[in-house]
Amino acid sequence: MPHDLTIALRVNGRKTEATFPARTTLADLLRDRLGLTGTHLGCEQGVCGACTVFVDDLPVRACLTLAAACEGAEVVTVEALEGPDVEALRADFSREGALQCGFCTPGMLITACDLVRRREPLAREEIQEAMAGNICRCTGYNGIVRAIEKTVDARICAEGP
Amino acid sequence: MKPANFAYHRPGTCTEAADLLYRLRDDVKVIAGGQSLLPLMNMRLAEPAHLVDVSAVPELRRTDLTAEGATYGAATTHMMFEHQLVPDVADGLLSHAARGIGYRAIRNRGTVGGSLAHSDSSAEWPTVMSALGATVHALSVRGERRIPVTEFLLGFFSTALADDELITAVSVPRIAPGTQWGMYKMARKPGEFADSLAVVQVRDTGASTPAVSVWLGAAKDVPLRLKHVEKALADRPDRSLLPADLSGPLAADIGADTATASPHDRHALQLHAVTVHRALMAVGKAPHAA
Ligand SMILES: Cc1cc2nc3c(=O)[nH]c(=O)nc-3n(C[C@H](O)[C@H](O)[C@H](O)COP(=O)(O)OP(=O)(O)OC[C@H]3O[C@@H](n4cnc5c(N)ncnc54)[C@H](O)[C@@H]3O)c2cc1C
Ligand code: FES
Numbered sequence: 001m002p003h004d005l006t007i008a009l010r011v012n013g014r015k016t017e018a019t020f021p022a023r024t025t026l027a028d029l030l031r032d033r034l035g036l037t038g039t040h041l042g043c044e045q046g047v048c049g050a051c052t053v054f055v056d057d058l059p060v061r062a063c064l065t066l067a068a069a070c071e072g073a074e075v076v077t078v079e080a081l082e083g084p085d086v087e088a089l090r091a092d093f094s095r096e097g098a099l100q101c102g103f104c105t106p107g108m109l110i111t112a113c114d115l116v117r118r119r120e121p122l123a124r125e126e127i128q129e130a131m132a133g134n135i136c137r138c139t140g141y142n143g144i145v146r147a148i149e150k151t152v153d154a155r156i157c158a159e160g161p
Numbered sequence: 162m163k164p165a166n167f168a169y170h171r172p173g174t175c176t177e178a179a180d181l182l183y184r185l186r187d188d189v190k191v192i193a194g195g196q197s198l199l200p201l202m203n204m205r206l207a208e209p210a211h212l213v214d215v216s217a218v219p220e221l222r223r224t225d226l227t228a229e230g231a232t233y234g235a236a237t238t239h240m241m242f243e244h245q246l247v248p249d250v251a252d253g254l255l256s257h258a259a260r261g262i263g264y265r266a267i268r269n270r271g272t273v274g275g276s277l278a279h280s281d282s283s284a285e286w287p288t289v290m291s292a293l294g295a296t297v298h299a300l301s302v303r304g305e306r307r308i309p310v311t312e313f314l315l316g317f318f319s320t321a322l323a324d325d326e327l328i329t330a331v332s333v334p335r336i337a338p339g340t341q342w343g344m345y346k347m348a349r350k351p352g353e354f355a356d357s358l359a360v361v362q363v364r365d366t367g368a369s370t371p372a373v374s375v376w377l378g379a380a381k382d383v384p385l386r387l388k389h390v391e392k393a394l395a396d397r398p399d400r401s402l403l404p405a406d407l408s409g410p411l412a413a414d415i416g417a418d419t420a421t422a423s424p425h426d427r428h429a430l431q432l433h434a435v436t437v438h439r440a441l442m443a444v445g446k447a448p449h450a451a
């Protein structure tokens with residue numbers, strides 16, 4: 001019988017040691033062992049984007065990442081997103097009605113956060129394309145894209161020339 | 162769903178990985194980015210008893226650049242090609258192709274070696290690497306060998322790799338001076354696998370008509386070189402062939418009989434003709450390598 005594995009990593013800024021069966025995905029580690037249920041699981045095949053988290057500063061699918069492969073990694077989930085970019089995103093998501101049931105929202109926020117921090121002016125079509133890997137079952141895409149458009153523009157302006 | 166149980170191995174070197182693969186060869190899978198294997202394991206379509214995770218092997222992330230071309234470590238991610246964190250010896254084609262693969266979160270983990278080993282002809286790397294004349298480097302306890310990509314890809318999910326062999330790298334020759342390329346991916350939405358995928362290279366040889374090579378993915382179980390289309394283009398130096406002109410030679414290349422083809426096959430042929438046409442139109446238009 002395969003043995004459990006133990007790894008050390010950082011989750012949301014905290015040093016964490018976790019022991020789990022090898023088949024545990026990062027998503028299951030976060031949700032079932034660390035109680036971080038903000039990371040949602042929709043499809044478990046990489047398509048819906050609900051489970052997207054930052055690993056070493058890059059957005060990845062937590063359902064397609066083995067927890068075992070995260071030895072020494074820095075993981076950030078929706079629970080720990082903070083700073084002016086994220087505050088602006090949250091406010092714009094709220095103002096533009098960018099969530100209904102909220103199931104897709106954690107993945108939307110991580111993916112959007114990665115876009116906003118690039119400080120690249122983005123046309124609506126470019127935002128749509130960049131968000132194509134995050135599915136909203138409530139289909140509120142217009143609000144989501146509008147909110148991200150506003151935040152991207154506002155954060156570029158806020159830093160001004 | 163969740164993967165079935167397996168034992169997890171995390172070698173630090175290629176030699177160690179090859180030893181593990183040999184020892185566990187009866188029921189083992191390499192895992193690199195996991196972006197094709199884990200969906201299969203989550204759906205229990207694959208249930209290997211052992212996984213050898215090569216994502217922590219530094220040698221597999223190395224790039225060696227020479228006058229002839231570059232050798233990219235097998236675990237070089239799509240993202241690294243996209244953002245040219247590795248040199249692009251195909252004048253921007255590698256970066257352009259990588260950018261079209263899945264979504265950013267997929268590109269951050271998925272690797273070139275994994276994509277070639279997976280051998281899905283609707284994926285980007287098999288067609289692009291075939292078109293560029295790339296070579297796969299493989300390692301096992303028996304030693305190293307090099308396999309041209311066109312001989313490596315045998316069919317859907319089928320390659321020349323033995324069960325205990327590891328892809329260590331892929332070598333891409335420098336695109337010849339005076340070559341312009343065009344690529345087009347036809348897909349239902351950004352990030353989906355291609356319904357059709359064409360790569361065109363036009364090389365100015367000094368002769369009256371330039372040398373043209375045309376490759377097509379997603380039509381057969383392996384990427385196809387379109388010899389009849391190339392011939393039709395040789396007669397038209399301005400390459401002004403429309404999809405309707407292309408579908409005859411294309412049908413010959415794919416081995417389709419237009420007279421007896423089903424509506425579905427005729428539709429597919431039309432998609433491929435439009436895709437090849439768009440790749441031809443794109444020649445020389447995309448940004449070059451930095
Ligand atoms: C939602 C989604 C959308 C996608 N869209 C696209 C797309 O549009 N275009 C596209 O091309 N791809 C797409 N992909 C697939 C993606 O590109 C994968 O990253 C790639 O196919 C496999 O690379 P990997 O490193 O993740 O391999 P893994 O999943 O780790 O492995 C895949 C296979 O290769 C073998 N393998 C891996 N590395 C080695 C090695 N070094 N030596 C020997 N065998 C090895 C494994 O044993 C396994 O059989 C998509 C994937 C998802 C989940
Ligand atoms: S649950 Fe990971 S992408 Fe859908």
Ligand code: FES
Pocket residue numbers: 098099100101102103104105135136137138139140
């Ligand atoms: S808000 Fe319900 S799934 Fe997006």
